[in-house]
Amino acid sequence: MCSTNVVLVVCMERVVGYCGIVCSECPVLVATKKGNDAERKKIAEIFNKQYDEEHRPNSQPYKPEDINCDGCMSDGTRVFYYCSLCGIRKCGKERKVKNCAFCSDYQCDKLSGLFSKYSKAKDTLDEIRSKHVV
Numbered sequence: 001m002c003s004t005n006v007v008l009v010v011c012m013e014r015v016v017g018y019c020g021i022v023c024s025e026c027p028v029l030v031a032t033k034k035g036n037d038a039e040r041k042k043i044a045e046i047f048n049k050q051y052d053e054e055h056r057p058n059s060q061p062y063k064p065e066d067i068n069c070d071g072c073m074s075d076g077t078r079v080f081y082y083c084s085l086c087g088i089r090k091c092g093k094e095r096k097v098k099n100c101a102f103c104s105d106y107q108c109d110k111l112s113g114l115f116s117k118y119s120k121a122k123d124t125l126d127e128i129r130s131k132h133v134v
Contacts, residue, residue, distance in 0.1 A: 018092030020121030101128035
């Protein structure tokens, strides 16, 4: 069953965040959409090993109940902790763009920092720009 949101319709189709990261490939979003508590527990354990305290709520270990997200494009309150702090997401929401590919300031310094670490996000936004932006 699909869930409808003001910004997007999710049937586990390709959902691209403001920054170009493909949210529908994120294990947090997948576990949320499936309502899979065992998967949430597994992801929390992985994230606790993978991420330092700076990337955790109140510097505490992730718990399975922290593993909930409707995607960064969501207007709801269920956005994964780290994504809720994202400056790119905040900027995209303020500018009311579908994602950064549609922004008149593309490619800004915020994105350049991300792209230096995760070039796939740039490739995704460049693909969108080539198809949808004049």
